[in-house]
Amino acid sequence: MFPLVLKLRRLGLLAVSTLALLQAPAYAQLTIEITGAGANRIPVAIAEFGGETSAARVVTTVVRGDLERSGLFKMVDTNGMAMTEASTPVYDDWRSRGADALAAGSIGETPDGRKEARFRLFDVNKQSILGGSAFVTSKPMLRAAGHRIADMIYEKLTGEPGIFSTRVAYVVRASATRYELHISDADGQNEQVALISKEPIISPAWSPDGTRLAYVSFENKKPVVYAHSLASGKRIVVANFKGSNSAPAWSPDGRKLAVVLSKDGGSQIFTVNADGSGVQRLTTASAINTEPNFSPDGQSVYFTSDRGGSPQIYRVGVGGGEPQRVSFDGSYNVTPRLSPDGKSMAFISRREGSFRLSVMDLASRQVQVLTDSHKDESPSFSPNGRMILIATEQGGRGVLSAVSIDGRIKQRLSITAGDVREPAWGPFNK
Amino acid sequence: MKQLVIPAALILLIAACSSTREGSDQAAGGGAPVETRGGSGGVTTVTTGGVETRGLPAALTDPQSILSKRSVYFDYDSYEVKAEYKDLVTAHAKFLTDNRQFKILIQGNTDERGSREYNLALGQKRADAVKKMLALLGAREEQLESVSLGEEKPKNEGHDESAWAQNRRGDMLYTGEF
Numbered sequence: 001m002f003p004l005v006l007k008l009r010r011l012g013l014l015a016v017s018t019l020a021l022l023q024a025p026a027y028a029q030l031t032i033e034i035t036g037a038g039a040n041r042i043p044v045a046i047a048e049f050g051g052e053t054s055a056a057r058v059v060t061t062v063v064r065g066d067l068e069r070s071g072l073f074k075m076v077d078t079n080g081m082a083m084t085e086a087s088t089p090v091y092d093d094w095r096s097r098g099a100d101a102l103a104a105g106s107i108g109e110t111p112d113g114r115k116e117a118r119f120r121l122f123d124v125n126k127q128s129i130l131g132g133s134a135f136v137t138s139k140p141m142l143r144a145a146g147h148r149i150a151d152m153i154y155e156k157l158t159g160e161p162g163i164f165s166t167r168v169a170y171v172v173r174a175s176a177t178r179y180e181l182h183i184s185d186a187d188g189q190n191e192q193v194a195l196i197s198k199e200p201i202i203s204p205a206w207s208p209d210g211t212r213l214a215y216v217s218f219e220n221k222k223p224v225v226y227a228h229s230l231a232s233g234k235r236i237v238v239a240n241f242k243g244s245n246s247a248p249a250w251s252p253d254g255r256k257l258a259v260v261l262s263k264d265g266g267s268q269i270f271t272v273n274a275d276g277s278g279v280q281r282l283t284t285a286s287a288i289n290t291e292p293n294f295s296p297d298g299q300s301v302y303f304t305s306d307r308g309g310s311p312q313i314y315r316v317g318v319g320g321g322e323p324q325r326v327s328f329d330g331s332y333n334v335t336p337r338l339s340p341d342g343k344s345m346a347f348i349s350r351r352e353g354s355f356r357l358s359v360m361d362l363a364s365r366q367v368q369v370l371t372d373s374h375k376d377e378s379p380s381f382s383p384n385g386r387m388i389l390i391a392t393e394q395g396g397r398g399v400l401s402a403v404s405i406d407g408r409i410k411q412r413l414s415i416t417a418g419d420v421r422e423p424a425w426g427p428f429n430k
Numbered sequence: 431m432k433q434l435v436i437p438a439a440l441i442l443l444i445a446a447c448s449s450t451r452e453g454s455d456q457a458a459g460g461g462a463p464v465e466t467r468g469g470s471g472g473v474t475t476v477t478t479g480g481v482e483t484r485g486l487p488a489a490l491t492d493p494q495s496i497l498s499k500r501s502v503y504f505d506y507d508s509y510e511v512k513a514e515y516k517d518l519v520t521a522h523a524k525f526l527t528d529n530r531q532f533k534i535l536i537q538g539n540t541d542e543r544g545s546r547e548y549n550l551a552l553g554q555k556r557a558d559a560v561k562k563m564l565a566l567l568g569a570r571e572e573q574l575e576s577v578s579l580g581e582e583k584p585k586n587e588g589h590d591e592s593a594w595a596q597n598r599r600g601d602m603l604y605t606g607e608f
Contacts, residue, residue, distance in 0.1 A: 192473035200582035222577035233474030267551040
């Protein structure tokens with residue numbers, strides 16, 4: 001496991017960070033820094049969990065860290081107060097501390113030696129119980145229980161599902177001859193390496209069930225599309241035709257991928273079954289056609305094309321037909337990625353010579369530029385649609401950034417060991 | 431290779447987890463099992479193989495021979511082989527015509543600006559331009575493959591125009607070099 005250093009500007013978790021550093025091996029660090037937060041953050045108190053001290057500290061830390069990093073919550077100082085789910089809160093006390101909600105819990109042990117993380121969430125103003133649950137896990141996986149608890153608190157208080165139990169994939173360029181495809185929890189912890197290669201790896205895309213990643217690997221001196229089962233490490237060649245094979249995108253049912261092939265000349269979009277069979281051409285214009293992305297209903301494919309003279313975003317039905325142009329503003333609009341509800345589209349727009357994350361409301365065609373950075377790339381939505389993960393550059397190094405769809409909340413994820421690029425946010429943990 | 435898998439016993443415990451999602455108050459009851467992901471929390475690390483390179487005839491590697499030169503450079507936003515590279519491409523076309531057992535891989539490259547996948551498509555246009563010229567000059571389709579490395583393999587890792595100019599490039603590799 002890689003250590004995580006929390007640089008929470010508004011909340012000092014120094015003691016916790018120090019502990020994490022002491023426990024973890026001393027190599028690459030993935031750091032998450034909040035650089036912007038929501039305007040109206042919900043004040044929440046997470047009391048120190050009771051039970052076995054070290055386990056309780058892990059869970060308490062994970063829950064607080066998740067909620068704080070989301071930018072939607074303000075952690076109310078609990079003054080080190082321990083409380084369990086069985087305690088009756090002194091509501092007036094918590095109200096005077098400014099908390100709207102309070103969570104308390106404990107870590108117990110099951111008869112077979114696993115850990116049980118229990119918690120309750122209280123509405124401080126209504127003086128009532130909002131909910132509660134218990135999760136059983138092995139001790140090394142206690143963080144997963146913390147993420148589940150944070151997800152429940154998030155959903156209870158915002159009405160939207162939380163994404164703390166999800167995973168992200170990204171590529172680390174450790175050197176010019178070492179590229180690694182990494183998978184980590186959404187908080188950057190629990191980092192695991194799925195692929196090591198001497199040649200570049202780009203465009204990772206999660207299968208809808210979260211078990212596989214499709215990507216482009218250059219290990220054969222040319223771009224070839226693979227589908228990689230994460231648990232087994234088994235890889236299937238999805239497309240290795242003469243010429244280039246790239247830009248994989250899963251259909252929402254996980255049965256097909258859209259890919260870009262140059263086998264017929266130029267760069268054209270095809271669909272192919274996930275086992276590499278059944279190749280069908282989707283675009284016909286003798287121009288660049290690339291970066292396909294399925295709409296969530298599976299009925300359309302959005303893509304980038306220079307058929308009009310400059311790279312712009314178009315949409316075509318999965319059955320083919322005449323594509324409709326979607327982007328009009330500016331001379332360089334690329335990398336369309338549909339939100340989970342299909343109502344908006346993240347993309348990269350060149351503005352004043354800089355490449356910036358933008359979002360279009362598809363009904364009104366209204367565009368909002370979300371960053372003022374220079375080199376944004378590869379957007380992907382969190383599965384609840386609230387955040388967009390991108391690659392960007394800071395001090396000449398590749399870093400990842402998560403930006404809320406209103407542009408207010410910004411987190412930066414960087415790794416000391418090398419360049420980070422090509423992020424992809426995984427689906428909900430079912 | 432390192433195995434990073436969660437014990438099978440834990441994987442089996444996932445199913446019941448979602449039943450607690452709605453957050454009915456179960457804090458006091460028996461806990462639902464939890465892991466990071468339904469049956470796939472573990473990730474197995476894979477290391478890719480490489481491509482072996484073999485020896486080539488001296489004519490292709492002798493620094494005195496024009497055939498040792500393999501790169502065609504392109505102007506910004508351009509996909510046309512410039513006149514100054516006509517002799518070079520012609521020499522390679524002649525070699526391929528005289529040596530039908532040889533194949534060539536043309537790798538197109540771009541500078542770093544813009545989307546990686548869009549740049550991959552732009553690099554393909556450059557590789558296709560070189561391929562088309564080789565074919566017009568006598569090389570056979572089965573001797574030629576044009577692919578793109580996009581912005582992924584810069585010759586110069588700098589971030590200014592002089593670096594970018596070196597990266598807008600098509601490279602010709604012979605069998606044994608790729």
